[in-house]
Amino acid sequence: xxxxxxxxxxxxxxxxxxxxxxxxxxxxxxxxxxxxxxxxxxxxxxxxxxxxxxxxxxxxxxxxxxxxxxxxxxxxxxxxxxxxxxxxxxxxxxxxxxxxxxxxxxxxxxx
Amino acid sequence: xxxxxxxxxxxxxxxxxxxxxxxxxxxxxxxxxxxxxxxxxxxxxxxxxxxxxxxxxxxxxxxxxxxxxxxxxxxxxxxxxxxxxxxxxxxxxxxxxxxxxxxxxxxxxxxx
Numbered sequence: 001x002x003x004x005x006x007x008x009x010x011x012x013x014x015x016x017x018x019x020x021x022x023x024x025x026x027x028x029x030x031x032x033x034x035x036x037x038x039x040x041x042x043x044x045x046x047x048x049x050x051x052x053x054x055x056x057x058x059x060x061x062x063x064x065x066x067x068x069x070x071x072x073x074x075x076x077x078x079x080x081x082x083x084x085x086x087x088x089x090x091x092x093x094x095x096x097x098x099x100x101x102x103x104x105x106x107x108x109x110x111x
Numbered sequence: 112x113x114x115x116x117x118x119x120x121x122x123x124x125x126x127x128x129x130x131x132x133x134x135x136x137x138x139x140x141x142x143x144x145x146x147x148x149x150x151x152x153x154x155x156x157x158x159x160x161x162x163x164x165x166x167x168x169x170x171x172x173x174x175x176x177x178x179x180x181x182x183x184x185x186x187x188x189x190x191x192x193x194x195x196x197x198x199x200x201x202x203x204x205x206x207x208x209x210x211x212x213x214x215x216x217x218x219x220x221x222x223x
Contacts, residue, residue, distance in 0.1 A: 031210055042115075042201055042214030043154075088154070092210045098144065098169065099212060101154040 006089060006102040014110050019076040021105040023089030024069075030092045032065055033099070034074050037086045046074075046087075081111045114138050117202050117215035124192055125223050132187045132218045134202030142205040143185040144212065147171060147198050154201065160185055161207070192222045 006023045013019050023032070031050045035043040049056045049065045049072065056063045062075040076083055086106045090099040115136040124130060134143065141162045146154040146169075156169030160179040174196070175189050185204075189196055199219050203212040 033210065035214075040199075040217070040219070042117075042203075042216045043212075044214065045211045048211060086151075090212075098156050098159055099210070101146075103153045104151070106151070 006087070006105045008105060009103070010106045010108070012108040012110065013079055015079060015081055017079055019079050019083070019107055019109070021074045021087050021107070023072045023074070023102050025072075025089075025091045025100075025102075026070065027091075027093050029067070030094055032063075032072050033090045033092070034061075034063060034072075035088045035090060035101075037088065037104070039085070043088065076107075079107075079109045081109050083107060083109050115202065115204055115213055115215040117200075117218050119218060120216060121219045121221075123221045123223065126191075126193055128192050128222075130189050130192055130220070132200055132202075132220070134185045134187070134215055135183050136185075136204040136213070136215075137183060138204060138206075138213065139182065140204035140213070141182065141207045142212075143179065144203040144205075145169070145175075145177060145185070145187050146201040146203065147173065148201055148217075149198050158187065192220075194222045196220060197222050 033048045034046045037043045047058045049063050060077045065072045086104045088104045089102045118133045143160045145158040148154045155171035157173040158177040160166045201217045202215040205212045
């Protein structure tokens, strides 16, 4: 990946459990976003966190950002079968004309 | 779901054919993008545009071309399709000054 990687590559959990995905990147960023992709579909924007923020919440989602470690995590609490999808982080850097996407984490939530 | 559309959703064609993948958005966004994504893999930017008559190549070299004659349309053309072009093609758009991108449903292309 040009910018970084996510881990784990795949995660399988039971409904109701929490899911945590991590994203690492290589260069300084302006902000970091998380997107969700259902199989065979386009990406849907979930949440954006700016480089001067450390944590952000949106419903059952919690995102953290550690710029010193160049890493971010996405926590989905009380997971549901409908959360089954691939999750991608994307970074936006100064001077770059586009977003750089990570390799994605494939989450499976078992009912 | 965002107001961005792609057609066709699925396309199976033979080698050497010329194809155009359509992308249109009704949000008035100036920025539009084309990404190529193999199954289970990351997205690679192949083209982008910041407005009418503006097109740029992305990070991944591609034999495709794009045009931006109207704000709402950003078609991608392959003059002579090859099996190596088999992939999913995702179109996205966004507002100038905003980082969030809105994606279409994608076109799955299979070149035989």
